Amino acid sequence: MSAESPLPPVVSAFLDAANARDTAAWLRTFAPDGAVDDWGRVFTGYEAVRGWSDAEFIGARVTLDVTEVSTGPGDEDVTVLAQVGGDGFNGPSHFTFTVREGLIGLMRITA
Template sequence: MTAPALPSPIDAFVAAVNRGDAETARAFFGRDGVVDDWGTRYVGAAAITQWSAREFVGAKGRLTPTRVGRDGERIVVDTGWTSSFYSGDSRFVFTVDGQRIREMRIVGH
């Protein structure tokens, strides 16, 4: 099965995560970017960096997108997620602003 095409900047973000490049992945979020990980919010560069080191890129995370869709201005990516912290199917809901990710919500499938 061919992986679905991801829109920019999500395609480059996923590539950075999958190669373990935490600095590049974090840089996709502006200074006031938000990660909502199953209801726990991390706001701003410092909080996202700490969260990612513990639970995302630093946990050797890898995203395998299986479906991409839109919900209004949001981009919804269903994915397989594997890491040393948690593994399982997840849904990532992105709100982008140009080449920045304004918010990334990780929710149940």
């Protein structure tokens, strides 16, 4: 997938919900056992993911400006490079999404 290619619908929904600060819509993009790996800290399941987001993502008024999109080998993972803004971390980060059955199984944040 190139930067011009569309994102999987669930990743687009994730980004739209995050930028709209819509926690309910954002959580619906995750599988029930979905996880966030935030620089090595892993939060699994809706309750843990929501707690992380309330403190460090949507609760920190995150904004995500996508600058690049790529896929991993075999197009199994989608990586979005985004400029992050808000009241928490600010700067570029890679968000790698593992999508299964139309939902996010894992979202990993790295440099």
